[in-house]
Amino acid sequence: MQLLDGKALSAKIEANVANEVKNLKNKTGLVPGLAVVLVGQDPASAAYVNMKKKACDRVGFYSVTHEMPEDISQEAIENTIKMMNNNPNIDGILIQLPLPSQIDTTKILELVDPSKDVDGFHPYNVGRLATGLDGFVPCTPLGVMELLKEYDIDVKGKNCVVVGASNIVGKPMAALLLNANATVEICHIFTDNLKKHTLDADMIFVGAGVINLIKEDMVKEGVIIVDIGINRADNGKLVGDVDFDRVSKKCSYITPVPGGVGPMTISMLLSNTLKATKAHADERD
Structure with a gap:
């Protein structure tokens, strides 16, 4: 029996991402940006978001967490997502699930710009995965x-x-x-x-x-x-x-x-965000 060591592989991937970020910054001045929406006080969600933030710091990403109260309105979250969609410094948007019961989760996920959907939950990316096309994968x-x-x-x-x-x-x-x-x-x-x-x-x-x-x-x-x-x-x-x-x-x-x-989940988030940054850099050229 051999163990599949995700911890060792994720460290390797992280080192590669950090190296690519450095090269990207030197060549273009761009820094990958990841924004996270965290609603409520769920300890598990908060712990995940904290781990993601630390990983971003380690590889040189710019990251921001939008912390929102449990009783937040649908409109307030939607306005935050629209703002992030239009922010050129944000390459990836992550909605930490689950969302509270008063929020229409499907509508929120559909509002994220598919080119910034680094979690791969937008129907556009789900469809591309199902048909074997390139896109963002969960x-x-x-x-x-x-x-x-x-x-x-x-x-x-x-x-x-x-x-x-x-x-x-x-x-x-x-x-x-x-x-x-x-x-x-x-x-x-x-x-x-x-x-x-x-x-x-x-x-x-x-x-x-x-x-x-x-x-x-x-x-x-x-x-x-x-x-x-x-x-x-x-x-x-x-x-x-x-x-x-x-x-x-x-x-x-x-x-x-x-x-x-x-550990692989977090390293793939970094990898997807870097992929989004490169795509956005090509669009800006």
Whole structure:
């Protein structure tokens, strides 16, 4: 069994991004800019945003966080997004999800300029991913594909089971695998007999948010598992969706939690923002 080390790869990607930022600044004077909208006081969201800000600082990005109260109006968020769409110093806009119940999340995501949609949630970018065209891809599944590439794991022709069908992870993960010529099956909360589907899988990608969802008797010998779940156990420890201690014994490769997919998500955000900056620089020439 070999661990897929996202922490090491993300550090490598971060160093490459920092180097490119330096070159870009020297040649054009441009500095990539990332703006984040954070609504309310959710501790997990605040922690994620803080991690993203620190990563921006490390690679030399300009970053700004628009912190808004829980009871913010739809109009106020929309006005902030319009302002960021028109700001030439902002290359990437990130809306930290989830948003409060009074906010129409779909409308907010659709308002972001697709060329600044570094999270890949705008329908324009979702459509481009689904049809195999270049665009912005959600950071977590994109990070998974980079991690597989780093370890020379080819998904072509493999039976891949994606557990979880969210717009943020499951659906784009399935689309990326399909674009890479894998045979893809998506399982979700209404799937009957999950074990029947996972037992035949060459590779399992799980992001359901359920501790120990994938157990030892649900996987075959030599399986490759990417655990995208992140949960806090009763003892306070961070764990994934896979019963790691038992399942890992049967795996050829597996991601640890923490230290697997998590760090890759942030490095892909940096990578997407740099991509947006370069595109905007070409438009300005």
